[in-house]
Amino acid sequence: MDSPQASVLVVEKHPLMREAICAAIQDDPLLNVAAQLSSSEEANSLSDTHPSVILFSLEQLTWQDILSLRHLRQNQPDVPIVILTNQNTVEQEKLAVEIGNIKILSRSVSCSEFIDALIHLSGIQEDSSASLLVDEATLTQSFHDYSSDSC
Numbered sequence: 001m002d003s004p005q006a007s008v009l010v011v012e013k014h015p016l017m018r019e020a021i022c023a024a025i026q027d028d029p030l031l032n033v034a035a036q037l038s039s040s041e042e043a044n045s046l047s048d049t050h051p052s053v054i055l056f057s058l059e060q061l062t063w064q065d066i067l068s069l070r071h072l073r074q075n076q077p078d079v080p081i082v083i084l085t086n087q088n089t090v091e092q093e094k095l096a097v098e099i100g101n102i103k104i105l106s107r108s109v110s111c112s113e114f115i116d117a118l119i120h121l122s123g124i125q126e127d128s129s130a131s132l133l134v135d136e137a138t139l140t141q142s143f144h145d146y147s148s149d150s151c
Contacts, residue, residue, distance in 0.1 A: 006052035006122030007034035011043050011068075013057070021057065021084075028115050030124060040068035050076065052122035057084040057107075061092055073099045080121040084114075 008025050010033055012018035018036055025031045034051040037043055041064060043056075054072055058065060072081060081102045083092060088104050096102035105117055 004124050005030060005032050006119065006124045007032050007050075008118055008122075009034045009043075009046070009049060009051040009054045010036045011038075011040060011054070011056045012036070013038055013059075017057065021055065024111050024115060025118070028119070030119050031115065031122070040065045043068045044071050051079060052124070053118055054079055054081045055084060055118070056081060058092075059086060061089070061095065066095060069095065069099055069102070073101070077101075082118065082121060 008031055010018060010021055010025070012021055015038070018038065022033045022036050025033050035046065035049050037046070040056070040062075043054075044067075054076070056065070056069065056072075069081065072079075078101070081099075083096065083102060083104045084107055085092060085104060086107050088106065092104055096104055103117075103121060105114065109117070
């Protein structure tokens with residue numbers, strides 16, 4: 001009997017990075033790539049794809065990215081969104097709390113940690129790698145700490 005597979009929608013601007021991310025996902029028997037997009041604008045036009053997880057790879061958060069993330073959340077309210085980023089910024093954390101069900105994952109994690117996090121978020125298998133993800137409770141606490149320190 002085949003194991004259940006989780007589908008991942010990949011949004012990554014750079015072709016080589018997108019190819020590498022998709023190859024890593026496809027190499028795992030529990031994951032498959034539902035679709036791969038090169039821009040946040042393309043994500044807005046996607047209505048017939050229903051992935052288990054949305055992976056949104058960002059170097060720098062733009063206004064178009066914010067609009068796309070809001071659009072994705074509105075159209076797929078229960079699908080976890082992972083922001084894969086070089087650096088976790090306060091702006092990204094605020095966005096994650098505002099939109100909800102967004103996790104932030106650093107690009108510095110290993111490939112196996114990255115895959116384990118996607119599997120965990122998809123809900124097909126529980127895994128301890130979930131601690132690599134910044135969750136809403138942690139973000140809320142860090143905002144509280146940040147606000148207390150800056151005032």
